[in-house]
Amino acid sequence: MVDAGDSLALTYILSDECHRLGKALVSASVLGLSGYAGVFCGGGPSYRAVFPEMPRRAGSCAQSGVLGSAVGVLGTLQAHLTLAQVLGLDPPVLGRLVTVDLARLRFGGFSFSPVAEPPEP
Template identity: 30%
Template sequence: MVDLDPEQLDRYSRHVIMDDVGPSGQAALLDASVLVVGAGGLGSPVLQYLAAAGIGRLGIVDDDVVERSNLQRQVLHTDDDVGRPKVDSASEFVADRNPDVTVDAYETRLTRDNAEEVIADYDLVVDASDNFGTRYLVNDACTLAGTPVSHGAIYRFEGQVTTFSGEGPCYRCLFPSAPPEGAVPDCATAGVLGVLPGTIGCFQATEVVKWFLDEGESLDGRLLVYDASEMSVDEVPIAPNPDCPVCGSDPALSSVTEAEYDGRCSLSESVSD
């Protein structure tokens, strides 16, 4: 019998009574560590549900402060948090939600100089970022380390989510390089439906919990595309690219410090043969 104390048996009782989870599954969640990159729209539901589920250690990376325009979708934060670092209000929420969870706050931007060191301390990474540079950086660092990634992205009424196992295929197999600058406006320019990140973030949190429970089928190798306007969900298969410079048979990249993560994030422009 896994040793859960009486308060934990009470807190996680709806997990413990499930044959698919049980005490051993809950213990696996309590033993897990997850790094969440971004404490905004996607990071909010991810952190809420991972904390509630009892993921034992959560890292939060974000260098931004709360703005009032964030509150329409970033439900971790309140009006009283305007002007505060997002990692502070997010960490406070997690601590209040579940005393079983240890929180590591990184009030910084993930860069090629710190990404490998930060990611090395965690079992899994959630990409809840809002820019292509960070997405490619997370992908490359995690693929090189063999660390799984839960990826999510949102745009107006549309969202996408998948899981990368860390062994390929990876994000670069799906999108070898970022679109040209200005081709995809950010949410400050194009807007975003406030409830959309809640849906996509919950998909991501679900994938994370399933991963540590080793239960069900993950989205590894599949991109789930959700259209809130039409209330439709489609799947796009993600095929491994044998020529991928990160996860292919002859990878060109051995460290993210060798690459550039601005512009189109194309490795052919930053990694010599």
């Protein structure tokens, strides 16, 4: 499943459903000049396991703004992660999160396996 929505609430809903079905979720988010892309569920931790609490207030591109080139970078990264997951490329991308800060031209990331799953929402 590819999360292409502009809503953090939708990301949690998709993650809960993918976790229930055992399917991978490739999620990306961008706001302003920074964002992330990662692969959740499908045998790895869910989005909710990695980020247990949804922020009370979360901005969206429509509300807070975003630079088109940042969307392009994160969208391309999300497409790559999707293909890598589908093709089973090595090393696996499941359980990995890539962070991007285009204001400072920095890329980072981390692995989040294993993380305990929270109780069903």
